[in-house]
Amino acid sequence: MDPADASVVPPSPNSPSAASRRLLPWLVAVAFFMESLDTTILNTAVPTISAALGVAPLSMKAVLASYTLSLAVFIPISGWMADRFGTRRVFSTAIGLFTLGSLLCGISSDIHLLVACRILQGCGGAMMVPVGRLTLVRTFAKSDLLRTMSFVSIPALVAPMLGPIAGGLIVGYLHWRFIFFLNIPIGLVGLILVYKHLPDYRQAITPALDIVGLILFGSGIALLSYVLEIFGEHALSGREMSGLLALSFVLLAGYWIHAKGLPFPLLQLRLFSIRTFRAAVSGSFFTRLGIGGVPFLLPLLYQVGLGFTPIQSGLLIMPQAIASMGMKTIMPSLLRRVGYRVVLVSNTLILGVLLLVFATIGPGTPVWLIVLQAFIYGAFSSLQYSSMNTLVYADITDKDTSSASSIASTMQQMSVSFGVATAGLATAFFIPSTHSNAVEMVHGIHKALTALGVLTIASTMVFRSLKSGDGDDVSMHKVLHPGG
Template sequence: MNPSNLSAVGPPVQVPSEASKHLLPWLVAFAFFMESLDTTILNTAVPAISAALDVKPLSMKAVLASYTLSLAVFIPISGWVADRFGTRRVFAAAIGLFTFGSFLCGISTNIDALVACRILQGMGGSMMVPVGRMTLVRTFSKSDLLRAMSFVSIPALVAPMLGPIAGGLIVAYLHWRFIFFVNIPIGLAGLVLVYLYLPDYREKKTHPLDVVGLILFGSGIALLSYVLEVFGDHTLGVREITGLLVVSLALLAGYWIHAKTLQFPLLQLNLFRIRTFRAAVGGGLFTRLGIGGVPFLLPLLYQVGLGFTPIQSGLLLMPQALAAIGVNWVILRLLARFGYRSVLITNTIIIGMLLLVFATIGVHTPIWVIVALAFLYGAYSSLQYTSMNTLVYADTTEEETSAANSIFSTVQQMAISFGVATAGLATAFFIPEHSQSNPALMIDGLHKALLSLGVLTILSTTVFGSLKKEDGRAVSQQKAIHPGG
């Protein structure tokens, strides 16, 4: 365990044993996977659920948006809650709340009850990822953090690919309610593991919660999330969307002004003075504008454009997951050899170029070429996410851990929504509604959308240009690679 943690946050209730340190990344990844899978598995079941609840499929947007809104509101306070009540108690409560919410969703008999239960699920999910990540940061020294984080990053890549397949199989062979019931045994097992292995960190003394900041920022970010969720659905006109966007930005601007007057605001924006933190958070946001929409575009290309079935489309995405798992041992060596600046700049350009190559896939493209591209994309995406996720903590102190984690988790959640919205904008621009039933026009439009996202991804490398060669060295120099270094 990192000894400096004790002076920063006080003695943990349970000092992590070696067994706990080995199992902790598995436990956090376990929770991450459950939360990430839930956000993607539901999409496949939307038609079946809407038919069972006797509502229009478009009404199911509220079921999807309510979860995202709940995440956006409660993620910012995750750091304060964990500091106040302890990481073990909060993490266990998050898994329990998420599991109980899943059960209630599964027994819901109308759309209103389902939306309310999804909000409850989101409250649990909003704490699982940030608090789990914070526990890792406080348990492992910076020189060991990269190895742990590289493992935990895998669920974020694997779950979006497995979700549609799992959802399709459940709807086809079981009942839509098992979409939610599948979380129950996973959650119960997670609670047992938390009790046995999760260390408990808490601050000796916490500052008062910034309630005004929570109202301003929570309202602004929730409204912005809603705008991104409904964007492109034609349920609201341009005037309404613009008005909501202006109000959300005004609320966020109000929070920024409010935060400057407090010593302990909800989100400590002064952390952006740290170059590595600023590059990791900003780079993560702008990079995801390009690559965040890929899980949305590729299934469209494979199914609507090329005529593959949902199962076949899902199988074509599987090499990404396999590559993400297999590339972990390479990530440690690459960052130790070349450093964060070189790796992030080069890797972002490569990912952008891969998106440009995806834009050449057509009806005559051999399957092995698609599989090879998917494998390469999965490997480089895993390197990208792990690098950004660990660079955040390279130069933050122990006292700044929870504040940095809250900001990073909030921006990360927003970046996911921004990425999907960007992909939606690109498809709406390049694929007119009247051409969506024509495979040839769909392929052409999706190619243009992928080209635009590839260019956008390459341009996002400018954010990492502010880094220096030595930045992140405390994290990237692994003991297993440089003994005694």
């Protein structure tokens, strides 16, 4: 039997119960929240942790980068792991590793041990997001997928906004170790719920793991992520940075050549021949180049330009989360009425314009206007992310869902790094001096936001390849679908 024709083995012994179907989105959303929050909550505590461990603050970059590198390396094999060992076992193992890593991070007294534990955390985090999405795609019909995915995407929008506030409160009123201990009760409850309610999907026959592809792609992605993490810090010379960047491209090109000659490569690059998949993944990547740096630039603008504290700055961004949750109620009907092409083209354009509007915020801007702009931006960014995430699976068959999930998650992780790096590059270009005063900083951030806004507007060209009927299977709710 050809593994490509192997059908997905459904949950045993029966299909998911109604209670499990209702609880599954909440379970996946909580896992997403844990993973997303962990990437931002630690930033606020860097000075405190470095002082406690007796190291320079710059040395803490290894603690932050090790998690990102671990994600980049292990996300590509998540789909194969789920197909081979089952979604329930892999997802529960991911939560277990993430929780264990959190515990070990919290009791670490040495920076080298902390880095090793962060790598363990990243192994778990790399499996949670793609396997969680894969389980949702295989549990719910495409007609129900938009509503479900829009719900579970909220944590990815909320967590980066709550992270700085939560980190500041924990460091200020508790102890930095509680940043990691916070994940332990959530992880333990999640493990219990996974064993009770998560469906266990797996492929009847799974091809052998592409070891060579894993080495080439994993090394290339890890090296590229590392270069992006240290970009702008002058830790390496320009020649060294260029050399590492060139080596990462050589490794990724080597994987592309290697994958073309295999029937079952690590990542099925042939999926990019599907118009909806290609537009969703590449469009998501290029759009995030523009808007991905907003969580980095806005706090800088509010704190340096307007003089707000980190907690006040976080509160100014909070309306984005409120709007994101509100948008999910009207999103399905909006996509059903106008279609993915119109929504993604127009919405990307609107986001670009909103970045240009953010570039007008200054000391004289009323707080209510900043809040209003944040609310509007949150609504449209929620629509953007949910539309792109669900369009990925519009024309994907059951046997390709795991590979599609791995590719989409890998590209999303890379786009986050690229987005922050792009924002940092733009800011460094317009603020060449590290000793610039507040007025110069605000002026430079305004120019950076303007450049990113123009870049976001230009990314609408990717979505123009879509046709009017693309994604209808996802946006059109089938009333007669059982359990819908």
